[in-house]
Amino acid sequence: MDDQAVRLGIEALIGEYAERIDEDRLEEWPALFADPCKYLVICRSNYEAGMRQGVMYAATRGMLLDRVFSIRRANLFEPHRYRHVIGPIRIKSAEGGVAVAHSHFIVARIMHDGATSLFATGRYLDRIDISAEDYRFVDRIVVLDSEKIDTLLAIPL
Amino acid sequence: MDDQAVRLGIEALIGEYAERIDEDRLEEWPALFADPCKYLVICRSNYEAGMRQGVMYAATRGMLLDRVFSIRRANLFEPHRYRHVIGPIRIKSAEGGVAVAHSHFIVARIMHDGATSLFATGRYLDRIDISAEDYRFVDRIVVLDSEKIDTLLAIPL
Amino acid sequence: MDDQAVRLGIEALIGEYAERIDEDRLEEWPALFADPCKYLVICRSNYEAGMRQGVMYAATRGMLLDRVFSIRRANLFEPHRYRHVIGPIRIKSAEGGVAVAHSHFIVARIMHDGATSLFATGRYLDRIDISAEDYRFVDRIVVLDSEKIDTLLAIPL
Numbered sequence: 001m002d003d004q005a006v007r008l009g010i011e012a013l014i015g016e017y018a019e020r021i022d023e024d025r026l027e028e029w030p031a032l033f034a035d036p037c038k039y040l041v042i043c044r045s046n047y048e049a050g051m052r053q054g055v056m057y058a059a060t061r062g063m064l065l066d067r068v069f070s071i072r073r074a075n076l077f078e079p080h081r082y083r084h085v086i087g088p089i090r091i092k093s094a095e096g097g098v099a100v101a102h103s104h105f106i107v108a109r110i111m112h113d114g115a116t117s118l119f120a121t122g123r124y125l126d127r128i129d130i131s132a133e134d135y136r137f138v139d140r141i142v143v144l145d146s147e148k149i150d151t152l153l154a155i156p157l
Numbered sequence: 158m159d160d161q162a163v164r165l166g167i168e169a170l171i172g173e174y175a176e177r178i179d180e181d182r183l184e185e186w187p188a189l190f191a192d193p194c195k196y197l198v199i200c201r202s203n204y205e206a207g208m209r210q211g212v213m214y215a216a217t218r219g220m221l222l223d224r225v226f227s228i229r230r231a232n233l234f235e236p237h238r239y240r241h242v243i244g245p246i247r248i249k250s251a252e253g254g255v256a257v258a259h260s261h262f263i264v265a266r267i268m269h270d271g272a273t274s275l276f277a278t279g280r281y282l283d284r285i286d287i288s289a290e291d292y293r294f295v296d297r298i299v300v301l302d303s304e305k306i307d308t309l310l311a312i313p314l
Numbered sequence: 315m316d317d318q319a320v321r322l323g324i325e326a327l328i329g330e331y332a333e334r335i336d337e338d339r340l341e342e343w344p345a346l347f348a349d350p351c352k353y354l355v356i357c358r359s360n361y362e363a364g365m366r367q368g369v370m371y372a373a374t375r376g377m378l379l380d381r382v383f384s385i386r387r388a389n390l391f392e393p394h395r396y397r398h399v400i401g402p403i404r405i406k407s408a409e410g411g412v413a414v415a416h417s418h419f420i421v422a423r424i425m426h427d428g429a430t431s432l433f434a435t436g437r438y439l440d441r442i443d444i445s446a447e448d449y450r451f452v453d454r455i456v457v458l459d460s461e462k463i464d465t466l467l468a469i470p471l
Binding site: 180 | 321400403416420436459460
């Protein structure tokens with residue numbers, strides 16, 4: 001497999017992920033995952049302590065979609081948007097149809113009234129299915145740098 | 158045309174744009190646009206409502222340069238600088254000598270006294286002339302996530 | 315030398331640098347530099363005034379390592395971490411085994427209690443040894459946008 005093509009495909013997947021969330025196209029977000037998959041949002045101290053329970057978890061596309069539905073239905077929280085910027089993507093390995101990639105992010109949150117703040121920072125630890133033309137996340141573990149994150153974290157990170 | 162060359166050229170143009178603004182080389186900024194061109198800074202709600210009037214607009218390099226001159230002449234605002242970081246660049250199409258590319262940004266503002274704050278977040282929606290060796294913006298629409306932006310927005314984003 | 319391979323190598327080095335600092339693998343950080351090298355953290359106003367003394371300086375890997383040891387030993391400051399995101403990397407030249415590359419950064423700081431803030435913004439002005447397989451920083455000059463930076467700046471930027 002061509003290294004360069006793999007890199008571009010991974011960058012495209014990671015960029016698409018941020019775009020679908022930030023542009024509020026949440027219904028299209030689960031399709032970026034394999035099925036079954038593993039999606040976990042966890043803070044660093046818990047992650048490093050070996051815990052595997054986080055503030056968000058899904059094992060299938062259906063579970064991801066359930067989260068989107070509940071966001072749409074509930075509407076309990078104040079409307080807001082995220083804006084992701086993502087640091088250099090480091091491809092750790094790419095073998096047997098699966099790539100391991102790490103990247104960094106900073107996410108700003110924009111409230112309905114326009115107030116903008118630094119919301120979250122952390123790492124993406126990804127295992128990506130690169131065996132078919134459309135790359136998909138097999139695992140996406142979102143390790144947050146801080147524990148000080150809204151427990152009612154609603155929109156996926 | 159070689160896909161990879163197009164990608165590198167687009168990344169170089171977008172990087173150069175940030176560099177010329179952030180390093181206060183504003184006089185060199187209009188040269189990154191085609192002539193005529195379209196440069197529009199608009200907040201998301203207005204953009205999504207179909208409005209095409211924003212907080213900054215230019216249709217030619219001359220208009221872009223006028224803005225730079227007025228910044229230099231007026232000196233009314235407190236001196237400050239920006240620092241852009243830009244998320245993954247997604248190339249949506251590249252046909253007939255024009256590429257469509259979307260990217261995300263977070264901009265910090267650094268005041269003269271050193272105070273640094275998160276200033277703006279949003280998207281770049283670009284149409285780029287890739288028919289000649291030096292790529293140029295045909296359209297650059299800057300969609301701001303927030304309406305809470307200084308109305309006296311001076312330095313281009 | 316293949317332009318594309320050089321670009322990927324430079325991106326990998328710059329990404330690795332951020333990762334080793336942000337993941338608190340500081341002991342592995344000096345190995346990313348040539349020996350001797352030049353590592354300088356300086357604010358823009360001093361840099362532009364031609365001063366070459368900054369808030370951090372090292373001329374050898376040993377000096378870089380000394381800094382890491384003193385961080386580990388002293389433990390005087392409140393524990394914290396950084397998170398870097400890095401804007402587009404512009405390769406200015408690549409000749410005679412040395413590449414010149416500029417990039418932008420925004421760094422968030424995450425305190426032990428989870429409080430997260432925008433800590434620093436600026437530029438990396440790099441000269442990189444690309445003559446061997448593992449690229450290394452010959453010079454890395456970190457030009458901070460603001461002078462308002464903790465004088466007790468501890469972790470390298």
